[in-house]
Amino acid sequence: DTGVSQDPRHKITKRGQNVTFRCDPISEHNRLYWYRQTLGQGPEFLTYFQNEAQLEKSRLLSDRFSAERPKGSFSTLEIQRTEQGDSAMYLCASSFRSGPRGDTQYFGPGTRLTVL
Amino acid sequence: AQTVTQSQPEMSVQEAETVTLSCTYDTSESDYYLFWYKQPPSRQMILVIRQEAYKQQNATENRFSVNFQKAAKSFSLKISDSQLGDAAMYFCAYRSAQTGANNLFFGTGTRLTVIP
Numbered sequence: 713d714t715g716v717s718q719d720p721r722h723k724i725t726k727r728g729q730n731v732t733f734r735c736d737p738i739s740e741h742n743r744l745y746w747y748r749q750t751l752g753q754g755p756e757f758l759t760y761f762q763n764e765a766q767l768e769k770s771r772l773l774s775d776r777f778s779a780e781r782p783k784g785s786f787s788t789l790e791i792q793r794t795e796q797g798d799s800a801m802y803l804c805a806s807s808f809r810s811g812p813r814g815d816t817q818y819f820g821p822g823t824r825l826t827v828l
Numbered sequence: 829a830q831t832v833t834q835s836q837p838e839m840s841v842q843e844a845e846t847v848t849l850s851c852t853y854d855t856s857e858s859d860y861y862l863f864w865y866k867q868p869p870s871r872q873m874i875l876v877i878r879q880e881a882y883k884q885q886n887a888t889e890n891r892f893s894v895n896f897q898k899a900a901k902s903f904s905l906k907i908s909d910s911q912l913g914d915a916a917m918y919f920c921a922y923r924s925a926q927t928g929a930n931n932l933f934f935g936t937g938t939r940l941t942v943i944p
Contacts, residue, residue: 715872745931754832754919754934755873768930803873816863817932819873 716820737806747803834935849905851920859925868916915942
């Protein structure tokens with residue numbers, strides 16, 4: 713499978729616990745994005761990496777959230793001290809930009825987080 | 829900030845018929861990209877079609893085509909010869925063409941039901 717993969721697919725945790733999600737992008741893609749999708753809404757942008765550099769962060773990304781992309785390959789998204797409001801689907805997308813025109817983002821299956 | 833509006837929360841279509849999903853957006857930019865993504869139940873988001881704002885010709889992909897009206901800021905999706913597999917949530921998305929502006933802005937989605 714050469715698509716974007718995410719692990720785990722589902723995570724149930726208790727309020728106050730820390731969780732970490734992983735995203736493996738399409739292998740030749742240099743850009744990686746995290747989005748959050750709540751029920752009945754479209755995805756909302758969280759953060760973006762070009763190679764290993766985190767270049768954009770949304771205001772939605774509070775200080776309890778941290779994302780990394782070591783060596784410009786896979787990425788992790790960690791949520792510390794989870795709150796019930798963090799319950800959502802966390803989507804990862806990747807893209808490859810090779811020229812001045814825009815690129816197309818390809819999405820993974822998402823990690824559904826439930827905070828009890 | 830750019831906003832994307834999908835005014836039809838739900839739509840239905842008879843199998844083999846044609847359906848049009850609406851999308852409007854608000855932007856002050858002249859160069860941007862528009863996308864339609866499909867999200868089947870419990871499955872990952874898939875790109876359906878992409879339109880570049882500088883191109884006047886409407887994009888088509890097999891049974892899927894768009895009606896891009898730049899002055900009206902409208903971007904509708906037409907699905908011809910609807911199939912049962914077309915049943916999904918459909919999201920319209922906007923992306924700026926400005927350097928450094930990489931994230932997608934999504935609408936709230938339209939749930940399409942295909943009636944056999």
